[in-house]
Amino acid sequence: MDMYFTINKAEKYIGDLKRYIFQAVRKIDCFRHASHDVQGAHAVDFDDSDWASFETGSTWGGRDQTHWFRTEVEIPASWKDAKVALFFTPGPGHAGGLSGAETLIYIDGVPTQGLDANHHEIHVLPEWKARGKIHVALKAFSGLQNVQRHFAAASLVMINEAAEDFYFRALTMLETIRILPEGDYDRERLVTFLNDAINAIDFRKPGSAIFYQSIAHANKALVERLSDYQSSESHRPLITAVGHSHIDVAWLWRLKHTREKSARTFSTVNHLIKQYPEYQFIQSQPQLYDYIKGDYPEIYEEIKANIKAGNWEVTGGMWVEPDCNVPSGESLVRQLLFGTRFMKKEFGVECSVLWLPDVFGYSWALPQILGKSGLKYFMTTKISWSQYNRPTYDTFMWRGLDGTEILTHFITTTESSKPQFYTYNGILNPASAKYSWDHYQQKEINDELLLAYGWGDGGGGPTKEMIEMGRRMQELPGIPKIEFGKVEPYFERLGQRVGGARRLPIVDGELYLEYHRGTYTSQARIKRANRKSEVLLHDVELLHSLALATLENHGYPQEDINENWKILLRNQFHDILPGSSITEVYQDAAEEFAALFTSAEGQEREVLQVLADEVDFDGQKLVVFNTLSWERGGRVTLPWSQELA
Numbered sequence: 001m002d003m004y005f006t007i008n009k010a011e012k013y014i015g016d017l018k019r020y021i022f023q024a025v026r027k028i029d030c031f032r033h034a035s036h037d038v039q040g041a042h043a044v045d046f047d048d049s050d051w052a053s054f055e056t057g058s059t060w061g062g063r064d065q066t067h068w069f070r071t072e073v074e075i076p077a078s079w080k081d082a083k084v085a086l087f088f089t090p091g092p093g094h095a096g097g098l099s100g101a102e103t104l105i106y107i108d109g110v111p112t113q114g115l116d117a118n119h120h121e122i123h124v125l126p127e128w129k130a131r132g133k134i135h136v137a138l139k140a141f142s143g144l145q146n147v148q149r150h151f152a153a154a155s156l157v158m159i160n161e162a163a164e165d166f167y168f169r170a171l172t173m174l175e176t177i178r179i180l181p182e183g184d185y186d187r188e189r190l191v192t193f194l195n196d197a198i199n200a201i202d203f204r205k206p207g208s209a210i211f212y213q214s215i216a217h218a219n220k221a222l223v224e225r226l227s228d229y230q231s232s233e234s235h236r237p238l239i240t241a242v243g244h245s246h247i248d249v250a251w252l253w254r255l256k257h258t259r260e261k262s263a264r265t266f267s268t269v270n271h272l273i274k275q276y277p278e279y280q281f282i283q284s285q286p287q288l289y290d291y292i293k294g295d296y297p298e299i300y301e302e303i304k305a306n307i308k309a310g311n312w313e314v315t316g317g318m319w320v321e322p323d324c325n326v327p328s329g330e331s332l333v334r335q336l337l338f339g340t341r342f343m344k345k346e347f348g349v350e351c352s353v354l355w356l357p358d359v360f361g362y363s364w365a366l367p368q369i370l371g372k373s374g375l376k377y378f379m380t381t382k383i384s385w386s387q388y389n390r391p392t393y394d395t396f397m398w399r400g401l402d403g404t405e406i407l408t409h410f411i412t413t414t415e416s417s418k419p420q421f422y423t424y425n426g427i428l429n430p431a432s433a434k435y436s437w438d439h440y441q442q443k444e445i446n447d448e449l450l451l452a453y454g455w456g457d458g459g460g461g462p463t464k465e466m467i468e469m470g471r472r473m474q475e476l477p478g479i480p481k482i483e484f485g486k487v488e489p490y491f492e493r494l495g496q497r498v499g500g501a502r503r504l505p506i507v508d509g510e511l512y513l514e515y516h517r518g519t520y521t522s523q524a525r526i527k528r529a530n531r532k533s534e535v536l537l538h539d540v541e542l543l544h545s546l547a548l549a550t551l552e553n554h555g556y557p558q559e560d561i562n563e564n565w566k567i568l569l570r571n572q573f574h575d576i577l578p579g580s581s582i583t584e585v586y587q588d589a590a591e592e593f594a595a596l597f598t599s600a601e602g603q604e605r606e607v608l609q610v611l612a613d614e615v616d617f618d619g620q621k622l623v624v625f626n627t628l629s630w631e632r633g634g635r636v637t638l639p640w641s642q643e644l645a
């Protein structure tokens, strides 16, 4: 058998087959359209009679615009037992969610799922089918490129389940074959199984009943053959795959865009969990949960339900994923204090893992701060981006300034046999499973890895395709075993496996990233505002504490102080404070810091007056406070006044 020819033939047929997964398509030709944001436009009974009509296939857009599209979709009664989906391409870009249009879809008034370059399909739930008719509203964001978007496709589709199942299985096999060396025992078996299965499909009349029947038979036979097959390897590494979406709180977009990105990404997760009960997702940043809680309470309630049900994991510890070079030690403590308190209060969760996949270097003070904050583990992958030196270890004890040790693990996810760096925006496929293991450096003490998969930076998250492929990978030999799982249990198992191991390395020092060095200096204004705020908030707390301890009935402005801390913590995000974001982000930050200064300086003036009034002195007095914990000298500057002369 000519292997090259066989594999290329398989690829061609799998590609052909993909076009027949949709067994029937009903096009949605027309929408009601508003070319600006409209409050309440998601509601079923909203009156859109004065909106323009919009034909599918037309264009819309511009820079930073929100458009609405509304319509009703009938679901044929004859489809009630079939797998049905909505399929939309409202005009996403192609660059991994960075320059695309992104859309939130509402079904019958409920925010249901995000649509973007990687998410087009919305699973139709049984209760929608039972209603026979659903109302669809699309809240479409045009993106930050000034381009027109082509609303290319809108339809209701009936999915042939056997064809879809066979497609994902065959594709996963093909991808596995491609990464295994020729002559490998498992590979040659997989080639035979795949070739036999494809040959059993009757391609004479694609789309006919006979065609679909032949797929169902071929698929059944293939499943049996795979489950009967004994792999040549009895021991294989295990990969725990967790869904994730790295969301930059601001970067090539502003805070206001992130609020919407979070809604789209989180609703997509919620909707995928309905289809895939084994799907697990981790999201770290309380700031994003807090946005959703205010903006989209329905999505937030569903997140809470999924946390309770065990599909949605909350860990990470900090309020945002902050820069860890510039903030003070106290700020890092507050990141953890605000982060862990929110997780406990809102979700009843005590978290054990610091989750900072994409932060540009890590202070030597962190292990001690983590230990004292009750966290036990640290995860990142960014250090692999270093320009010159690959980090020596992927699993190690990280020893801090005071000797505290924290079990640290770098994710080694890559789809490349010769990687330049590892990623936190992983794809779940045979290549990433195999190469993550191949490049991992502590194989002698650990044989289980963590893989975070899902589109990120600008959100999006895992796709149906990734989860389907993860399922099929569980059937296949030749690649690491795959399990869907969670981050914290992974780290607990890792700790048990490597704890006390003689060959578990220790790294004593800061984790320095040999890259992104401009982040120490660029956007100096925000770095100044950050430090000024840190000092100011310290003084406000110190002086109010002094007043509280020494005076009766002093009102400590806890809420206001917390709000100011949240502004500071938010702006320490790892693309804001380091200076790596677009101009508008710094305009927003300047406004936020101005509000912080106005508020905190007011609190400071107020308490200084209260304390000064208490100083017992006859005649004119001038009270000078020292907010440091040591004696100091120095000049005191006063406004000119005749009385002082």
Ligand SMILES: [Zn+2]
Residues within 6 Å of the ligand: 246, 247, 248, 358, 457, 574, 575
């Ligand atoms: Zn990031």
